[in-house]
Amino acid sequence: MRETLAGTGMLIRLGLRRDRWLLPVWVLGFAVVTYSTAAAGAELYPDQRSRVAAANALNATASIVAMFGRIYDPASLGALSLIKYTAFMTAILAVLMVVLIIRHTRADEESGRLELLSGGRLGRDAPLAAALSIGLATSLGVGLLSGAGLAAGGLAGAGSLAFGLGWTATGMAFCAVGGVAAQLTASARAATGLGVGIVAVTYGLRAVGDLSEPGPSLLSWLSPIGWNQQIRAFAGDHWWVLALPVALCILLIPTAFTLRARRDLGAGLRDERPGPAVGSLTGVWALAVRLQFRVWLAWAVSFVVFGVVVGSLVANVAEMLSSPNAQDLIKLLGGASALRDAFLAAEISIMGLLAAAYGVAAANHLRGEEAAGHTEALLGTATTRSRWASSHYAFALAGVAALMALTGVSIGVGAALAVQDTGLIGRAALASLAQIPAAWVLTSVALAVFGWVPRLAGSVWGVLLAFVALGEFGVLWNAPGWLMELSPFRHSPLLPVSLDAVPALLALIAVAAALAALGYLGWRRRDLAA
Template sequence: MPETLAGTGVLIRLGLRRDRWMLPAWIVGFALTAYSTARAGVELYPDATSRIEASTALNATASMVAMFGRIYDPGSIGALSLIKYTAFMAAILAVLMIVLAVRHTRGDEESGRLELLGGGRLGRDAPLAAALTISLGANVLLGLLSAAALAAGGLPAAGSLAFGLGWAATGMVFSAVAGVAAQLTASARAATGISVSIVAVTYALRAVGDLAEPGPSALSWLSPIGWNQQIRAFAGDRWWVLALPVALSLVLVPAAFALRARRDLGAGIAAGRPGPAVGSLSGVWGLAVRLQYRVLLGWAVAFVIFGVVIGSLVSNVAELLSSPNAQDLIKLLGGPRALTEAFLAAEISIMGLLAAAYGVSAANHLRSEEAAGHTEVLLGTATTRFRWAGSHFTFALAGVVLLLFLAGLSIGAGAAFAVNDASLLGRSTVAALAQVPAAWVVTSLALAVFGWAPRLTGAAWGLLLAFVALGEFGVLWNAPNWLMDLSPFRHSPLLPVGSGDGAALGVLTVAAAVLAAFGFAGWRRRDLAA
């Protein structure tokens, strides 16, 4: 082994140990999602007529094509069932792999962990090699397990394998993108931001390219997410397309190693800008805002853009139910207005889950600051434990409120413009704000874990994934009601929000307060943990 790769095996074992809960949760979560979707699709569309009817409606709706892509074989149960997951879930997988790669490269370098390990026999390229190896193994395992889950759910084996390998190849491309970004900047947050921005750009390229008639334009072929779409699993299984993400990975990985050879430990290829000569922070509250406001701003922009797009889809919702029986059912339930509100309620609930994800991320910043040694320095001053932890936690709670307010406002504005119903603006905003207490419960859970078991702060993500799984697949799994009731989102009122929903919101708010108090109590009692 070259001297620059010395210690790679040790770092791989260390990385797998650190991710022993997170990685299995991601892999199993994707596989369960694939299995449940396959089973649900087989039951919802039992014959070719129903499949062609639904596929034609989806392909005829430009907004749906932009969001999820086209169905290239209208009669294929696999292509129809997995339309939401070919591009959208590939983008989510890309983000997860970016987080993983940055965590084991620039994140460890920024925290000083690699400098400490470098006191032993550790080659310059070992951390990057270990991170990419872990990512490759995780992607391959996720892809193969998801393929097996799809086949077990009743879909053709060949298409299932093509779909799973498409996920794996897409994840590997963005792991390599993150490896390059980690060499360009000296900040883990900046490396993640650059990489996630590339995911957003490639998703947009695919969206615009897929809108071209009669098929995808060249823009789709410029996007790794578009390549995953063009594998056309269950619609011809074009295996040769898999060579494109593999080839790009083979270009990006050596580029990342070449860039690593051109910089010092702790530095980036692009030099960071120095801060102002005189600081202007006003205590720990100002510090918390300074550390987190840029991340919140990025989330806010994404929420507004996504909200407007989602809201504009309501004008095409009725097209998705072209069956006379489905139209009659909707009329009995309250007409097109009921269908519009049901669609918006489903999308707003998704935004509530995303806001909770932000809350967990912001609350877990407490652990990042503690592990980096910043907390110890601050607590050596007149700052109290409660004030320091309270500043970050309050920012997390306020961020959740802001994001859901913007989500409701943007969804309502898009919907009101699309169907010429100004009342949707206010009703959507109220419905989005009604998701705040449930998101606060999850944020408070993150604080409780930090207070009592700081090394297990990643468990908060596992709890959020469990709540999502119960909400999405609990019925399909025939889970008992008491188990599904453990999810706070199950108790959040949906559109339209009525006066009778106040009790549920009050209970959720009290639960969040109790969990927060529990977390603060643990934080006050325990020692600082590295």
């Protein structure tokens, strides 16, 4: 056993060095969000009457229950304030853990890094052990700091600890899921798709189970995300539920090591299907579409489903936000006078941030192809540097635009069906399209970083997270105006959109073009990087 784990400590140090910026941003990001939410909750719902009214309205809205779950103690400030975090943010944490484990296992195998390291004294199980150690430690850090943030924000200490440990246990469980997924397929992309698909299935089981009356049903108890909800932090604190994700983790980790012992390095237990005998790609543009279209399609389906659900909530906005402070805040965030428009504007702006995340991921595909050695092979043909980079960059821009177009139509349709106002389709679509230039700015930032310092491609996610924090909590933090103005999303018009917004949109497009030109300049001047 000792021989199979030889070199684990070295790989842990290497992994922590590689992620020395990424992991702290993740951990601190979750802690800051929970602290801000806890601190703002008392202002939004200052008395028990407002809390009970808001909680009852949320529990009575099927789409809200499906997305975020139930509030099991309507009088609890913590249970109401953290409604979005027990399920939705838990799913995000689960995805991050899956991606982290696969990044340090299957992705390193695919790139040849582990084969190179195996030339020294490296045990067969060391990469998986190191990845799981990093993932489990990250989950512990997220949970403990988030719990401390809740307590610092004014919520009860016992509930804060229960909530934080729930995130820790769930993160650990999905680290184990990622470890198993990494053994089943022969590529990092397939393993990531499998792991994220498991997260989606568990989220869906929880959603269906929570819709049962009085809820939850058996389906919720089949979902690790549902387990996190049933801890019921700030609503009874069911500590014993923490044993379920811990038990799943204990079961899956030995399974992952057993599966690892049954396959060769670089292979998977599930063979990939061979491609067609005769290729049909006509150039780098078709190749970029082939590589990225399936991922975009998954994003598109999610945007449409989410858009219809969000749009259908407009009929319940007045009930959900019965507190005057809550209404004032949503109007401030949305920037419109009408509460319904403000709600739709705020949701559309969130979708704009998500579209920017897709743009960054799609543009960072340039770095992934370069690191894998595929770019060097392509540039050995008649393909020019600019043409190859443009294929992925253009797909990223087009993908962002298409996602926001789908968002506008789906939100508009959902809202129109809810309040019988077909005019909302056009207004929501126009507001969604107005978010495109800001997302293009982030996409172009990714291209600029790739052009000059490709090893810092991951830092663009930190920039996006900073903009998200400013947009969501800048008002609550009393951030200075100049800092708020740095975010391109600050300059995106919201409902209602008028001709006065055209200069700001043109300015954002000009900034995106300038950043893209800067990126192309750096890409043409620098050498290929491994």
